[in-house]
Amino acid sequence: MRIRLDPWPVDTQDGQLTLKPFAGLVFDAETDLWAAIPTRGIPERMRRILVVDGKPRMEARLLLDDGAGALSVAGFGAFVVGAVDLCPHGSRQAQLQGVSARRVLAYSGDAPLEVARLSPRNPHSGVLEYQPHAFAGAQVEGARAAVQTLMLRREQAMSAELASPLPLDETDVDALPDTLVLQDGPVRPGEAGRAVVGYVKTLHTDYLGADRIGLLTALRPGERTPVLRFKLGDRGDGAGEGREQRFTWYVRLCDAPFYQHPLAGVMRLEMHAPEDTDFVPRGVQDIADLSGALLCRLASQPHKDPRAPQNLIPTAALEQAMGRAMGSAEMVTRRIRAHLAGQYGSRVVA
Structure with missing residues (x-):
């Protein structure tokens, strides 16, 4: 038996490697030859790369009482979505874009809530404004899930706004x-x-299976696997055909040290696939070809980030900026307590 280390710190939500088999079907999209493909570099035509990420945070759980004995759950939460705008050729400095906090009062009751404005004692601290957002169900973690959903929607909208259109033609140069x-x-x-x-x-x-996953351990930095295609939600039992098609491929960012598992340093990428899946669109092909060079350039180092190399350098910088935008969790909690005390502290319950 050989024991290898999962390189990610144990206090992260998940390990870097679990590999549960994909239940659906995966098809070759680029080539029938299952072999490593070298990177082809980053063409001059590509001038702008934006790394988009989001960060949610629950700031307080609440229990609502409508005065007639009906109880429901709620919560104060916040999220930030932003981007790092950089040049893949290093001709200009990277810039943060759109990093600002949004606060949410998520609730499950039937009666709509008003905007909660938390005024500070110190005017320089600014007003914390929580926009009400109703969610279905009465689960304790419903408010957290609602904040997470709002963050993901904003991530999707920002990505779609910033990205160039992608032609789906097979031969468009x-x-x-x-x-x-x-x-x-x-x-x-x-x-x-x-x-x-x-x-x-x-x-x-695991989208590859036992007969193909060995290629991941043989990849050298910058190399990738051929592009594959699968359907999201495909269970492989004939009961459902999946919701939409996606392309996926794997890239190695760095060699794994001898004491780590051999898939350390490997990242999976994916893009939307058109319904006509007899070919890989030229734009997707070109992006796959440059992905190795790009990600090796953006990969972090273990002495800088415990989630290296997969937690990219721009991602780590963006995470720090998003944390600053939401402010100190301890200070926000104090202001929530002061707000509730000011609203309800003088009321006497019989």
């Missing part, structure tokens, strides 16, 4: 976009036809 969006996590509905690549940092699902 101008199909490579000048602006590419790298989105943390899988691509999402509504981004089809745009140059959006989802990068999945954790390998939780």
